[in-house]
Amino acid sequence: MEKRVIRKETLAGIVGELAGKMRVCAPMKAEDEVLFRVLEAGEKPLIEFANAKNAPKNFLFPRTETLLKFTRTGKGMVFAGDQKDGGETLLFGVRPCDARSFTLLDMLFDQEKYRDPYYLDKREKTTVVALGCVRPPYTTCFCTSVGGAPLSSEGVDILLTDLGETYLAEFLTPKGEALREAFGGTPAGEAEEKQKETIATKAADQISSRIPAKEIKPILDARFEDPFWNTLHQKCLACGTCTYLCPTCHCFDISDEVKRADGIRIRNWDSCMFPMFTKETSGHNPRPSQKERWRQRVMHKFRYYVDNFGAIACVGCGRCVMACPVNLDIRKIVADIAKL
Ligand code: SF4
Ligand code: SF4
Known part of the structure; x- marks a missing residue:
């Protein structure tokens, strides 16, 4: 080199x-x-x-x-x-x-x-x-x-x-x-x-x-139904800013846009913070409230990504902390989980 x-x-x-x-x-x-x-x-x-x-x-x-x-x-x-x-x-x-x-x-x-x-x-x-x-x-x-x-x-x-x-x-x-x-x-x-x-x-x-980011995985493994999730999300506006600015968030949606005989298939960023994110065609939504959506955001970054790839899906850039309009701070959430 x-x-x-x-x-x-x-x-x-x-x-x-x-x-x-x-x-x-x-x-x-x-x-x-x-x-x-x-x-x-x-x-x-x-x-x-x-x-x-x-x-x-x-x-x-x-x-x-x-x-x-x-x-x-x-x-x-x-x-x-x-x-x-x-x-x-x-x-x-x-x-x-x-x-x-x-x-x-x-x-x-x-x-x-x-x-x-x-x-x-x-x-x-x-x-x-x-x-x-x-x-x-x-x-x-x-x-x-x-x-x-x-x-x-x-x-x-x-x-x-x-x-x-x-x-x-x-x-x-x-x-x-x-x-x-x-x-x-x-x-x-x-x-x-x-x-x-x-x-x-x-x-x-x-x-x-x-923050104790590397310590919370076993806690998350055991606390899917913890009362902690009941209040965490309460002030979230579901605006999606945190996920759109995040360098590691990667969820997307695929749709077709058709005009007469011609069409394109596009994929757009999606966000786990949006109510429609997991809404099924039947009308059922397995994540019906912001509680389940916020739990998913934390679980995906600090538990599921570790399970799947051995890495935390957050690089600590702080963008979500700085841009959230209601001051939801992922650092405090991680610190609070570590105390459960
Ligand atoms: S930026 Fe804040 S208010 Fe907007 S979806 Fe994320 S946590 Fe909720
Ligand atoms: S601090 Fe972590 S979760 Fe927040 S935007 Fe940066 S990489 Fe994403």
């Missing part, structure tokens, strides 16, 4: 130049928010920012995606094949928690019994460049409680660490290596590596929000 030192003032220009050669998605200012979007050729991305409001999962698992097109003819249906998004993509400025979310999504979309070609096509063509959190941006960050770290390289192809005047660039995978020339710089030495280690330890210490 090669490590190089890049001068700080050159980084945005390097990415802007790459945007003229391939699809580059990066955090950009959008009124009062920072949002990931596709850059124009030469456009420079934000380098100094906390984190984007939207998780970058949208570029691998779009909010709305056409799966196939079809036409009804006198001789039956004619299918136009799937609508995979092509093209090499550079996903720049991803925070390590969000990069880690890709490895959790891989577990679901890339299983032996089920491989999702739409997700995998984009995943294979995407190079992830992460900007390490040398100063963890929010008091709501809790990546260290769920297996992550401010300078984690999980799910990352190129990891950039701010050393002050320069960036240490680590080209971690063959996809990352393929862009080494484009990033330029000079070879890094032991001094930079040591500096990074010190920064990594300091940054992890700065994550003050710590």
Whole structure:
């Protein structure tokens, strides 16, 4: 694995130049928010920012995606094949928690019994460049409680660490290596590596929000019917904001839209917070109230994902904590469960 030192003032220009050669998605200012979007050729991305409001999962698992097109003819249906998004993509400025979310999504979309070609096509063509959190941006960050770290390289192809005047660039995978020339710089030495280690330890210490996320699985196994679930959900508005902003939430719904003889099959993000989520055609809903829906959200992230894949389906980004309009805080919920 090669490590190089890049001068700080050159980084945005390097990415802007790459945007003229391939699809580059990066955090950009959008009124009062920072949002990931596709850059124009030469456009420079934000380098100094906390984190984007939207998780970058949208570029691998779009909010709305056409799966196939079809036409009804006198001789039956004619299918136009799937609508995979092509093209090499550079996903720049991803925070390590969000990069880690890709490895959790891989577990679901890339299983032996089920491989999702739409997700995998984009995943294979995407190079992830992460900007390490040398100063963890929010008091709501809790990546260290769920297996992550401010300078984690999980799910990352190129990891950039701010050393002050320069960036240490680590080209971690063959996809990352393929862009080494484009990033330029000079070879890094032991001094930079040591500096990074010190920064990594300091940054992890700065994550003050710590929750017993890894301890609640046996409690959840035993407490499906606990009275705890009767009150937890009461102020939830079922708006779905928490799930739509979450980098690991991945539930979707598939529907057909038809106009005369032509139609498309699309999949859209869905949310376990919505009353219609598990409503069956008969009218029966096995999760009839927000109580069952909130229990599902907690169980899915901290129990079922652990059962299925050996990992907690939360990377501790804190988006759901910051954006919930009624201040429902997953950290407090986990802490309360640990006391049951
Ligand atoms: S963001 Fe808050 S109010 Fe909205 S669905 Fe999630 S928990 Fe409920
Ligand atoms: S559950 Fe909340 S803190 Fe955890 S990954 Fe999702 S949005 Fe981030």
